[in-house]
Amino acid sequence: MKDISEIEAHLSNNAAREMCSHLFQSGVLLKVQVGISIKNLLCAHLGLDKTYVDKRISTILLNNQPVDDINKTIIKNNDTLALSSAMPGLIGATLRRDSHLAPLRDTITFKEYRNNDDIQDYGLIHLKLFNLILQEVGTFLLQKGVVMGFEDLIDLFDNKMSKKITGALDIYFNGKKTDINEVCRSLKSNVEQKLVLLKLKIS
Structure with missing residues (x-):
């Protein structure tokens, strides 16, 4: 797999669990x-x-x-x-x-x-x-890193998790501290970027 952009999000435990429910069921x-x-x-x-x-x-x-x-x-x-x-x-x-x-x-x-x-x-x-496995394993795997299509990630940030994500302590995009709006702008402007690596840190 070719090099892809990496996003690291520092979230509260509750926000992380909500993110898991959005991601892993689909x-x-x-x-x-x-x-x-x-x-x-x-x-x-x-x-x-x-x-x-x-x-x-x-x-x-x-x-x-x-x-x-x-x-x-x-x-x-x-x-x-x-x-x-x-x-x-x-x-x-x-x-x-x-x-x-x-x-x-x-x-x-x-x-x-x-x-x-x-x-x-x-x-x-x-x-x-699904069900208890989602609750018990989801955040563990998100901390290891999952790969997503950039459109799915933008939808996650813009629509599904926006309030929780914007309350994150820190967001890093390819190692640089930034914010969600800038991440979404960068992904939307890069038409060749198909996949993104998402990692989670729970604060």
């Missing part, structure tokens, strides 16, 4: 190692605790298909990965990993375990978080 991009298992991605690359992954993230969708075996299932460039804690109702129970109701969704269960003998490289994946 999905963000992450630059990650691909050609590895979902389990390896979550634990070794993203830094999530193994027990947390095993016990808390009970529903995992890869390209909209429920996954049971995260040790075998390989993540590839441009995949969409969705993580959720237990969802209510029959549908929620059916989608859970290793659910006793899994046979009911056999036709949509992800079974293409893929060959991971290829050289493991870095790529971009789409990540979505």
Whole structure:
């Protein structure tokens, strides 16, 4: 991935949580190692605790298909990965990993375990978080950095989060302290800028 502009926002914890709800339910991009298992991605690359992954993230969708075996299932460039804690109702129970109701969704269960003998490289994946996983993991991942389309970022700053963002302690654009209005002007004026790296610091 080519060099992209970087924005670092220093926000309160409440503003950070609100930002997470706007971003992760629709999905963000992450630059990650691909050609590895979902389990390896979550634990070794993203830094999530193994027990947390095993016990808390009970529903995992890869390209909209429920996954049971995260040790075998390989993540590839441009995949969409969705993580959720237990969802209510029959549908929620059916989608859970290793659910006793899994046979009911056999036709949509992800079974293409893929060959991971290829050289493991870095790529971009789409990540979505829902319910408790969003609340518990979202700010952690934002502090590591997520990739966004510049138009989505402008919409976030201009419309969805403007009041919270303008109350941020500090905003840095490519290492230079600035303000949200200047960031938006810079992004709008650079027609070649397609992606932006957003990092968060909680004050």
